[in-house]
Amino acid sequence: MSLELVIRSIFSTFFLASVIRICTPIILPAMGGLFATAAGTFNMALEGIMLWGAFTGVFVSAYTGNVWLAVFCGIVVGILVSLILAVFHLEFGADLVLGGLAINLFSSGGTVFLMYTLIGEKGNTSTLSSLSVPNVAIPFIKDIPVLGEILSGHPVFTYLAFFLVFVAYIVIFRTRFGTYVRAVGVNPEAAASLGINVKKIRYYAIAISGALSALGGMSLSMAYLQMFQRDMSAGRGWIALAAVNLGARHPIGVLAAAMVFGFADAIANQLGSLNIPSQLVQIIPYATTIIALVVYAVQQKRAAIDRMKKFQEAHFEEVEAQIGTTE
Amino acid sequence: MKTFLKSKGFREFLRVVLALSIGLGLGFIITCFVSKDPVGSYKVFLFGPLSQLNRIGDWLEESTTLVFLGLAVAIVFSAKQFYIGVEGQMVLAALVSGVIVLYAPFPPVTRIILAFLAGSVTGFVWGIIPAYVKAYLNASELVSSLMMNTIALKLFEYLLSNYLQLPKVSGIMSELFPKDVRLGSVIPNLPFLAETRALWEKQTSVTVMVYVAIAAVFLAYLLIFKTPFGYELRMVGSNDKFARYGGVNVKRIIMLSICFSGIFAGLAGVHVALGIHHRIVMNMSAGLGFEGVNIAILSFNNPLIVPFASLLYGYLRAGADVMERTTDVSRELVTIVQAAVLLLITAERLLPVIQQRVTTQDDEEHLQEKGETNVA
Numbered sequence: 001m002s003l004e005l006v007i008r009s010i011f012s013t014f015f016l017a018s019v020i021r022i023c024t025p026i027i028l029p030a031m032g033g034l035f036a037t038a039a040g041t042f043n044m045a046l047e048g049i050m051l052w053g054a055f056t057g058v059f060v061s062a063y064t065g066n067v068w069l070a071v072f073c074g075i076v077v078g079i080l081v082s083l084i085l086a087v088f089h090l091e092f093g094a095d096l097v098l099g100g101l102a103i104n105l106f107s108s109g110g111t112v113f114l115m116y117t118l119i120g121e122k123g124n125t126s127t128l129s130s131l132s133v134p135n136v137a138i139p140f141i142k143d144i145p146v147l148g149e150i151l152s153g154h155p156v157f158t159y160l161a162f163f164l165v166f167v168a169y170i171v172i173f174r175t176r177f178g179t180y181v182r183a184v185g186v187n188p189e190a191a192a193s194l195g196i197n198v199k200k201i202r203y204y205a206i207a208i209s210g211a212l213s214a215l216g217g218m219s220l221s222m223a224y225l226q227m228f229q230r231d232m233s234a235g236r237g238w239i240a241l242a243a244v245n246l247g248a249r250h251p252i253g254v255l256a257a258a259m260v261f262g263f264a265d266a267i268a269n270q271l272g273s274l275n276i277p278s279q280l281v282q283i284i285p286y287a288t289t290i291i292a293l294v295v296y297a298v299q300q301k302r303a304a305i306d307r308m309k310k311f312q313e314a315h316f317e318e319v320e321a322q323i324g325t326t327e
Numbered sequence: 328m329k330t331f332l333k334s335k336g337f338r339e340f341l342r343v344v345l346a347l348s349i350g351l352g353l354g355f356i357i358t359c360f361v362s363k364d365p366v367g368s369y370k371v372f373l374f375g376p377l378s379q380l381n382r383i384g385d386w387l388e389e390s391t392t393l394v395f396l397g398l399a400v401a402i403v404f405s406a407k408q409f410y411i412g413v414e415g416q417m418v419l420a421a422l423v424s425g426v427i428v429l430y431a432p433f434p435p436v437t438r439i440i441l442a443f444l445a446g447s448v449t450g451f452v453w454g455i456i457p458a459y460v461k462a463y464l465n466a467s468e469l470v471s472s473l474m475m476n477t478i479a480l481k482l483f484e485y486l487l488s489n490y491l492q493l494p495k496v497s498g499i500m501s502e503l504f505p506k507d508v509r510l511g512s513v514i515p516n517l518p519f520l521a522e523t524r525a526l527w528e529k530q531t532s533v534t535v536m537v538y539v540a541i542a543a544v545f546l547a548y549l550l551i552f553k554t555p556f557g558y559e560l561r562m563v564g565s566n567d568k569f570a571r572y573g574g575v576n577v578k579r580i581i582m583l584s585i586c587f588s589g590i591f592a593g594l595a596g597v598h599v600a601l602g603i604h605h606r607i608v609m610n611m612s613a614g615l616g617f618e619g620v621n622i623a624i625l626s627f628n629n630p631l632i633v634p635f636a637s638l639l640y641g642y643l644r645a646g647a648d649v650m651e652r653t654t655d656v657s658r659e660l661v662t663i664v665q666a667a668v669l670l671l672i673t674a675e676r677l678l679p680v681i682q683q684r685v686t687t688q689d690d691e692e693h694l695q696e697k698g699e700t701n702v703a
Contacts, residue, residue: 044469084670092674097409097469098624102669105617109662116657117361235477242470279485286474286481290460293471297464 006270013149015266021154022269023262025050025219025233027161029240030258031168032212034251037244038172039205040185044100045085046213047237048107053078053214054221055111058228059118062130070131071218078214079207081107086206090199104237112230124229132226133157133218155223157215162255164212169251181205213237235286242289246296257292264288339627346671347639354664358656368654372661375649376642382649384531387513388603390634390641391533394540395595396615397622397633398547399450399588404628405551406584407564408461412472413592414616415479416453420446420596422483425501425607426491428508428600435507442508443597450593451586453479458585462578468585476616487607500608510534510601536602540634543591547630550587560584592619614644614662621665624672640665 009015029046036043056077061070085103088094094102116122133156142152172178183191184201192198216236221228239261246260247253268284354372359365376386396413403410424442431438457475461468484499491501513533514524527533551557562570563580571577599611622640626632647661671677 088670088674088677092677094670094674094677098620098673099670101411101617101620102666102673105621105662105669106666109659109666113357113657113659113663116659122657235473238470238473242467245467277485277489279481279488283478283481286477289474290456290471293466294460294464297460297466301464 006274009270010267013146015270016150017154018269019259019262019266020150021158021224022265023258024155024158024161025216025224025236026240026243026258026261027165027255028157028216028219029209029213029237030243030247030254031161031164031251032209032216033241033244034168034247034249034254035172035181035205035212036209037249038185039181039202040188041086041089041202041206042096042100042241043082043085043206043209043213044097044241045082045103045107045237046209046216046240047233047235048100048104049078049081049210049213050217050220050233050237051107051111051231052081053217054232055114055217055228056214057218057222058125058128058130061222062125062128065131067131067133067222070222071133071215074214074218075211078210078212078217080210082206082210082213083203086203089206090202108231111228115228115230122230125227128227130222130227132222155219157219157223160215161219165251165255172251177201177204213240216240239285239289242293246292260292261285261288343625343672346668349671350664350668353667354660357660357663362654362656364654368650368656371654372643372646372650372656374646375653376645378649380526380530382645384527384533385648386638386641386645387531387533387537389644390637391536391540391602392595392598392615393618393622393637393641394634395543395591395598396619397626397637398543398630399591399595400619400623401626401628401630401633402547402551402560402588402591403584404623405557405564406560406580407567408581408584409469410454410457410461410472410585410588411469411617411620412454412457412475412479413588413595413619414612415472415476416450416589416592417596417599417615418483418612419453419479420449420593421600421611422486422596422607423449424597425504425600428504429491429501435505438508439510439601442601443594446593446597446600447590448593450589450591450596452589454585454589455582458582461585462581480612484609487609491607498609501606503606504601508601509605510536513537532603534602536598539594540598543594544630544634547591547633551628551630556580556583621669624669 029050033043033046053074057070057074059070060073061067064070081103085094085096085099088099089096112122115125119125119128121127135153135155136159138148138152142148170178172181180191180196180201181204183194183196184198184205188198191201217233220232220236225232240258243254243257243261246257247255264285268281271281271284272278351373355365355369358369358372362368376382396417399413399416400411424446427442427445428438431441433441453475457468457471460466460471487501488499493500493502511534512524512528513535514520514527516524549557551560559570559575559580562573562575563577563584567577570580595615596611600607604611618640622633622636625636625640643661643664644658647658650656650660651658
């Protein structure tokens with residue numbers, strides 16, 4: 001396949017549809033991470049919780065034959081695992097980073113351990129006939145020529161992800177709970193002095209991040225693929241965390257950042273059909289993350305310098321004014 | 328004796344012992360659920376490494392890798408930098424040192440020395456990007472180092488499978504290193520040790536890397552506790568704002584802490600390539616990514632404790648290996664145990680019950696003494 005064909009395919013409907021599909025497992029944990037971060041508890045365990053969601057979804061659907069029960073169980077397990085972190089951080093003073101790393105370690109080892117115990121495999125669950133969530137054809141839109149191909153026919157999780165961005169916006173900026181979450185995140189002492197139960201709000205925020213990360217995991221194992229693979233979240237939880245920061249902790253910004261990573265991933269998939277070695281192509285999303293981090297950091301630095309200059313100028317006038325009055 | 332019992336070191340030691348007991352207890356409970364013969368399986372896990380000389384050898388080899396990784400992480404953690412990219416530094420160092428012993432046109436000894444140097448330099452250099460990004464742009468070293476890990480692993484895979492791959496072999500691996508660049512046995516070549524040496528050489532492949540690891544421990548100790556750099560490093564770790572106020576070039580320290588840790592991670596790579604596999608092969612770093620973190624936390628970032636923590640976790644890993652091979656329990660049990668221990672140790676308020684009691688008692692005694700002297 002020539003480069004021309006690749007470039008042409010990038011502007012095709014298929015490619016745009018694949019961007020939307022690929023960014024789903026980043027948007028969902030990113031929204032979860034957004035809640036936790038907004039409450040001042042940076043959840044480092046998204047990566048591991050995704051694994052538990054993916055794992056539970058596959059096994060429950062395979063053993064019960066009920067997709068929705070599987071999704072429900074996945075969410076419950078995601079919340080339970082996130083609550084381990086919450087209890088250890090909020091009650092026992094565990095460091096968030098190290099606690100998160102411990103949860104990730106536990107998830108990576110625990111899912112493989114259970115997979116081996118249940119089906120005797122260590123790599124993936126391809127021997128298991130697990131289910132995937134249905135795809136949705138949107139009425140009316142699916143009949144529109146180009147738009148229909150891009151927007152319609154995705155798995156339920158994809159629509160849920162975009163809908164949840166909207167919900168997250170409403171909850172964080174338009175509800176009492178959201179105001180509490182932001183207050184707790186910005187200044188826990190002040191929030192506590194106003195009678196907000198800081199610990200409770202943080203428990204809720206971490207639980208929400210667990211539920212959404214588990215959904216993200218299931219969008220990998222019950223939509224993107226139809227099985228569980230060891231360590232299948234493959235850094236998406238971390239990329240989601242990066243997206244939370246890059247999106248300036250605003251749902252729309254986070255969505256945009258997650259789409260950028262989805263775009264990078266989709267391009268990597270497209271280039272895979274060229275004669276470029278797959279390993280080098282697979283580097284693209286990770287390199288994009290680092291570049292995005294750098295760009296964001298440089299911007300932040302510039303903004304800080306600007307603020308300082310403005311403050312100095314304002315202050316300068318003030319001082320001059322004072323000198324004027326003394327004279 | 329009483330003061331020793333009250334000392335901080337002893338209390339922390341007690342905390343670690345408690346955390347380990349709880350972790351291993353949890354491991355046993357899990358084994359009870361999954362194994363047909365839980366007691367037998369767990370016995371294999373706990374005592375398996377000691378049963379044969381070659382298993383003791385595996386244990387020592389594994390622990391040597393862990394010492395280097397633990398030291399690498401202890402250095403960055405001393406400066407409170409959550410840098411966890413040692414895995415990437417390690418695999419690339421393994422690759423570079425392997426290529427040198429395979430292809431460099433020099434006599435064997437030169438090649439080995441060059442391999443060590445190149446491995447350390449690779450680790451150092453691979454740390455530069457996340458280090459710079461953190462120190463000068465204040466971008467999260469945690470996320471960037473994790474991304475660099477994946478990039479390093481992909482790069483490793485690419486270079487190995489495209490340029491070093493042996494033809495007509497199913498696995499992805501390079502050719503075996505020549506015999507003349509093999510490192511010597513750990514047992515020195517002395518007349519009265521000849522029998523032991525022959526036995527160890529026959530059954531194990533523990534190499535002189537053990538001594539390199541011991542030297543690295545002291546080097547890291549000197550670096551952290553006995554040099555101006557180490558002093559500034561710890562100052563940045565305990566309070567970076569204070570350090571900056573005190574005239575420490577915080578950016579330089581952060582940068583160097585990550586790069587220096589890369590040297591030790593690089594040595595881990597050299598050990599894995601030259602000391603264990605004797606070739607470059609896929610999944611060289613399998614499961615070692617976070618071991619450094621585990622060990623640094625278990626040893627409170629003190630290089631002198633790192634070897635003991637490494638021997639302990641090396642032992643558990645070796646035990647898990649034996650367990651997987653001989654029983655129905657998977658080796659990932661050890662990961663769960665380690666995660667539990669890590670979580671318990673980082674939970675500062677969970678296991679200090681004894682500690683609090685002792686300190687309050689201590690304070691009361693002091694108060695009483697003071698009261699008495701005042702009265703007198």
